[in-house]
Amino acid sequence: MSSDQVQIGVIGGSGLYHLDNLTFIKHVNPETPWGFPSSPISICSLPSGARVAFLARHGTGHSINPSAVPARANIAALKSLGAHTVLAFSAVGSLREEIAPGDFVLPTQIVDRTKGVRPASFFEGTSVVAHAAFGDPFSTKLVQWLEREVAKALEGRGVKLHTDKTIVCMEGPQFSTRAESILYRNWGCDIINMSVLPEAKLAREAELAYALIATATDYDAWRPHEETVTAAEVFKTLKTNAETSRHVAATILEDLHAADFLKDEVGSMKFSIMPRSEAQKDEDRQKLAYVLPDYFS
Ligand SMILES: CSC[C@H]1O[C@H](OP(=O)(O)O)[C@H](O)[C@@H]1O
Numbered sequence: 001m002s003s004d005q006v007q008i009g010v011i012g013g014s015g016l017y018h019l020d021n022l023t024f025i026k027h028v029n030p031e032t033p034w035g036f037p038s039s040p041i042s043i044c045s046l047p048s049g050a051r052v053a054f055l056a057r058h059g060t061g062h063s064i065n066p067s068a069v070p071a072r073a074n075i076a077a078l079k080s081l082g083a084h085t086v087l088a089f090s091a092v093g094s095l096r097e098e099i100a101p102g103d104f105v106l107p108t109q110i111v112d113r114t115k116g117v118r119p120a121s122f123f124e125g126t127s128v129v130a131h132a133a134f135g136d137p138f139s140t141k142l143v144q145w146l147e148r149e150v151a152k153a154l155e156g157r158g159v160k161l162h163t164d165k166t167i168v169c170m171e172g173p174q175f176s177t178r179a180e181s182i183l184y185r186n187w188g189c190d191i192i193n194m195s196v197l198p199e200a201k202l203a204r205e206a207e208l209a210y211a212l213i214a215t216a217t218d219y220d221a222w223r224p225h226e227e228t229v230t231a232a233e234v235f236k237t238l239k240t241n242a243e244t245s246r247h248v249a250a251t252i253l254e255d256l257h258a259a260d261f262l263k264d265e266v267g268s269m270k271f272s273i274m275p276r277s278e279a280q281k282d283e284d285r286q287k288l289a290y291v292l293p294d295y296f297s
């Protein structure tokens with residue numbers, strides 16, 4: 001593979017709008033069948049010359065509401081650049097006392113509390129039906145690798161890493177009520193955001209290895225006798241969390257680039273797509289070929 005080829009995509013969330021500790025090469029802005037990504041994508045170079053594609057989920061000026069993030073275009077654009085793996089960063093609320101603002105979390109499960117207003121499948125609106133497996137919503141090998149490597153990258157920085165947690169994704173943009181926050185705790189959820197879905201579902205459909213590096217900013221609304229979360233509270237830790245995230249990214253990306261499991265998700269949709277039939281329109285198959293060329297070209 002030429003070093004020009006991107007293998008890893010990084011999605012930055014609230015507060016993380018660039019990876020300026022990597023060497024910037026150029027901006028690209030691919031138009032996908034689902035429109036343009038949230039922002040032009042920065043192609044950056046690692047010290048070895050390997051290239052990484054970085055995309056700001058809410059746009060570089062944070063102008064896109066969580067419900068309006070063009071997640072299909074984002075995932076499709078990263079795949080079109082050659083990415084097999086997507087590392088997504090996200091600012092999250094904590095539903096557990098032991099997960100403090102400033103801590104990092106690697107979730108392994110998701111509870112969906114979005115409201116059906118976000119297009120959540122590349123197959124939506126087409127004549128092709130597919131049911132991706134989503135029991136393990138993050139790439140298991142990638143998460144296991146991150147558990148070791150992120151822990152190493154955080155050594156000496158006084159930042160705690162929590163693993164094997166459950167994230168609930170709410171619709172927003174308003175934060176939760178106290179009752180909802182307590183309910184999510186009772187459901188076994190540990191952290192909350194407004195972004196991991198449909199991003200993780202779309203990455204699975206596109207056969208990308210996807211994991212979320214969550215950075216806690218607040219205690220949401222479940223703590224009795226404490227103020228509930230406000231955007232101002234979130235902003236207090238965003239800058240430090242973003243600096244730590246950039247350090248983590250710069251530390252792990254080189255080794256991740258060399259990892260042998262990057263393409264493990266490739267082939268995972270093979271038995272998820274309903275067999276070819278006369279009813280499948282050519283135009284839909286062409287559209288889907290953008291993200292799944294192995295099945296639709
Ligand atoms: C700015 S607070 C709520 C906002 O922050 C998180 O964004 P991201 O996941 O992109 O870091 C959360 O999901 C909400 O969209």
Ligand SMILES: Nc1ncnc2[nH]cnc12
Nearest residue numbers: 091092093192193194220
């Ligand atoms: N408390 C919270 N709820 C939802 N998304 C968040 N992102 C950061 N904090 C959050």
